[in-house]
Structures are given as structure tokens and as C-alpha cells.
Amino acid sequence: MENVNLLSPSVLAFVGDAVYGLMVRTRLAEVNRPSGDLHSLSVKYVSAVAQAEAFKKIEDTLTEKEMSVFKRGRNFRTANTPKSATSGEYHTATGLECLFGFLHLTNQNERIQELFNIIW
Numbered sequence: 001m002e003n004v005n006l007l008s009p010s011v012l013a014f015v016g017d018a019v020y021g022l023m024v025r026t027r028l029a030e031v032n033r034p035s036g037d038l039h040s041l042s043v044k045y046v047s048a049v050a051q052a053e054a055f056k057k058i059e060d061t062l063t064e065k066e067m068s069v070f071k072r073g074r075n076f077r078t079a080n081t082p083k084s085a086t087s088g089e090y091h092t093a094t095g096l097e098c099l100f101g102f103l104h105l106t107n108q109n110e111r112i113q114e115l116f117n118i119i120w
Contacts, residue, residue, distance in 0.1 A: 004105045009076035009098050012069070016101030021046050023100075023116045048085035051093035054119040061118060066099055073098025 004012075024045040028038050044050060055070070062070065074095030085093070103112045 004102060007105070009073040009094070012099075012101035012105070013073050013076070013094050013097040014101065015104055016073075016097035016099065017046075019100045019104045019112065020051070020097060020116075023112070027116075027120055048090045048093040051096045052085070052089040055092050055096045058115050058118050061115070062099075066103075069102045070095040070099045 021042070024042050025038070028041050028045075033041075072095075074091045076091075076094060076098070100112060100115075103109075103115075
């Protein structure tokens with residue numbers, strides 16, 4: 001991708017949602033369980049509330065650039081907030097997704113893994 005910095009936070013979060021979800025599913029698949037159980041577990045980890053908690057675990061380890069990308073996503077105004085999360089949790093989760101999307105699109109796969117290991 002030519003210049004990831006020009007992408008909107010919604011695009012970065014769109015990609016980051018998929019990346020984060022795949023990380024969760026991959027980690028859950030390490031233990032052989034029925035797929036229905038895996039799905040139920042994954043929903044718990046990829047909820048806005050869980051992602052807001054996940055951010056707290058990595059916040060102190062982020063670089064200045066990573067924090068800047070997170071804040072772009074967190075501060076992005078969306079029309080909807082899910083009923084299962086507060087506005088703050090939802091925006092924090094969007095920031096986390098934005099960060100993971102940015103890291104993926106800039107091919108920082110080792111950093112994604114490092115941050116996800118802290119979260120997990």
C-alpha cells in the first residue's frame with residue numbers, strides 16, 4: 001500500500017477488525033474444541049468491551065506513532081454505538097482496531113504478534 005497514513009480511520013479499523021479477529025480465532029484454535037464453542041469464545045474477545053480492556057494492557061508499550069494511530073481511530077466519530085458497550089469503550093475498541101489495521105498494512109507483523117501476546 002502506497003501511503004497508509006492517508007487512509008481514513010474507518011478503513012484502518014475495518015482491516016484491523018479482521019486482523020484482530022483472526023488473531024483471536026487462531027489463538028482459540030490452539031485447543032481442539034467444537035466450532036460452536038470456538039465461536040462463542042471468540043465473540044467474547046472481539047467485543048468492544050473486551051477490546052477496550054485489551055488496549056489497557058498494551059497502552060504503556062505503544063510507540064508515539066502507534067499511540068497517534070490509536071488516537072486517530074478513537075477520536076473518529078461514528079454514527080452508532082452498540083448497546084453492549086459505552087461510547088468510551090466503543091471508541092477505544094475502534095482505536096485498537098485502527099492500530100492493528102495500520103500495523104498490518106505497514107507489514108509490521110512481528111509487532112502485531114508482540115502486542116497480541118501482551119493482550120492474551
